[in-house]
Amino acid sequence: MLINLNVNKEVRAKNIERCREKGILLPTFKQMVDPSTVPEDVKAKLSHVGLWDLDKSNLFRITWKNEPTKTGGTFGGVNYIEVPHELTGVKARILALVGKWFPTGAHKVGATYGCLAPALVSGNFDSVNQQAVWPSTGNYCRGGAYNSALLGCKSIAILPEEMSQERFAWLKTVAGEIIATPGCESNVKEIFDKCHELDAERGAHIVIFNQFEEFGNYLWHYTVTGGSILEVLEKDEQVAAQNVRGFVSATGSGGTLAAGDALKDKYPHLKIAASEALQCPTLLRNGFGGHRIEGIGDKHVPWVHNVKNTDMVIAVDDQDCMDVYRLFNEPTGIEYLKKMGVCEEDIKNLPLYGISGIGNVLAAIKMAKYYEMEEDDVIFTVLTDSSEMYTSRLAEQNEIQGAFDEYAAVRALAGCLHHQSIDGALELTYYERLRVHNLKYYTWVEQQGKTYEEINAQWYDKNYWKQIPAYADKIDAMIEEFNKEVLAK
Ligand SMILES: Cc1ncc(COP(=O)(O)O)c(C=O)c1O
Incomplete structure (x- = not known):
């Protein structure tokens, strides 16, 4: 299973309870593609909410179709020029x-939701007791920290120390914890090392949403x-x-x-x-x-x-x-x-x-x-x-x-x-593509624990990539059921 949808009933029930307490509903992939289907009461709320506000209704602004305004917008066509x-x-x-x-001024907020939503509705992330870890060199950790805040859960943003001041200044207002790793933009190995360190120290208290390997990112x-x-x-x-x-x-x-x-x-x-x-x-x-x-x-x-x-x-x-x-x-x-x-x-x-x-x-x-x-x-x-x-x-x-x-x-x-x-x-010729694919071996199989079978499946199994888009409907069905239970007394 490329995205883990195995249900942990106990944790899922806790997540439902938490969302009920906070009045949080989750948008589906369908709504993100076509936000005209977002419930009218959410749209009405959005007309008073700023684009970056830490307001739960902004989860419904995870779409390319927000009205281009800093506050109070609802939805229009796709934003493009x-x-x-x-x-x-x-x-x-x-x-x-x-x-x-x-929200956050960057598209990666969407990818973080693509990783977080399946984990929430399946109960593979415990929004009450666990911290969500968002490793990134760019906007992904900003988006992750932001979505965590909207959902009322704790987060850790990990990013290299040489990223722009603007990123750090804003993150301080949103993330529970910020960890600056050595180096600049391309120092991702140091970020991975920090993740392993956190995993060893905090184990069951955290869930690491690593965008480089999470298929929720691809799917979104x-x-x-x-x-x-x-x-x-x-x-x-x-x-x-x-x-x-x-x-x-x-x-x-x-x-x-x-x-x-x-x-x-x-x-x-x-x-x-x-x-x-x-x-x-x-x-x-x-x-x-x-x-x-x-x-x-x-x-x-x-x-x-x-x-x-x-x-x-x-x-x-x-x-x-x-x-x-x-x-x-x-x-x-x-x-x-x-x-x-x-x-x-x-x-x-x-x-x-x-x-x-x-x-x-x-x-x-x-x-x-x-x-x-x-x-x-x-x-x-x-x-x-x-x-x-x-x-x-x-x-x-x-x-x-x-x-x-x-x-x-x-x-x-x-x-x-x-x-x-x-x-x-x-x-790229066939063999140049294979050369690039083969580079994955050193990071993912040697360092990060992926299997030999899976790296080969990425190249040889015709169904490997083709199976991913179908997850959107499966996750949507789980989100709809989750929201229904949130709304039920
Ligand atoms: C500013 C910026 N540009 C480009 C990208 C690359 O996007 P992707 O990670 O989807 O390849 C990112 C990712 O976070 C980003 O923050």
Whole structure:
């Protein structure tokens, strides 16, 4: 069973009792894909609740369809934008889902729910007596701590000490406990070591929701992120579904890439590209290294990455991401973009791009160039969070590089966007995919206790990945039953 749905009746009953006391209802996967089905009384409540408030009704805002407002919004269409040609310099259309409008301002809050909800409704996590542990380099631990707080349970966030000040400052207001591990973005081994240490010390008092191996992460992105992109494709008259050519996502845990699997199941000609930092080229060159694209690239291949379905690896220079981040956020950069014809609406959208979102756009530009895509061709990607998560990086870059003047703006638009090359883009052959898959062995079988049989099943068993999407309906049925019992006297 890739997601443990074996029921522990006693713990499940405790979780029901706890939710009853606190008046908590859980959203289903169906509701996250289509929140128009959320009960009217929840919608009415949301119209008075801020997007990031620690309010239980915000569990129903775990969807790509929140109204784009900081407070009081209900639901509309999928939040996405088109990255304008004035920025990309390519003919193909690059469409990006917008993560800013999730509670916590980042899409990974969804993946944490995908891991937590099955454990709650099956009784494999005891919300009264256990702490939920959220190891991550990025927004996953923020989302996990947030969802734990909404559910009134205790949490531990684990993240590397060099993550942005904004992340730590906010986490302090939400997580029960924060553990900073040595190093930067790519130091995931240190996070795993800390998890083992906690496990040895606290054993039955904690449950570790490790996004790199939890299929709830894959499932949430397959169903909700993938489902939302499919809806854009099929509903938006401007987008001809048959012209969808690519899906690009940088891999942190590899969860978001599952949305590509959902698209490819429906449009088999589509190419999936996994991107990473050039400074830590694990997929491209079995490489390692530190880099500054927070949330991605951790010197290993995540267990939940369906490598056999990945068509391309694209390495993006982290300096390009930093320079484009400055271009989009420094007043001189914004003025320059206006002069270069970027329209008012696209200027207003610039704060929607966080650093890894910019990396995704750069990788999409590389993909469009690599496959010589034309005007009708469409690539989807994700703006995982937004610029507000990284503003301290502006002052830091000014220190390192000097003030951002118009020369810097010219260089960033021309050098990092328009002239982005196809360097670091590798179309994977069968054996290159196998090489990437084989890298999993060292992390997962040697270090983290996965079996030889399962790593082989990931590659050879045709049903291994195909069985996962069906869990959504099973979990939904369990959530509905759980909610019914919460509401029963
Ligand atoms: C800012 C940011 N970008 C990208 C990612 C990568 O997403 P995934 O872990 O689904 O591969 C994360 C993951 O937490 C993130 O926080």
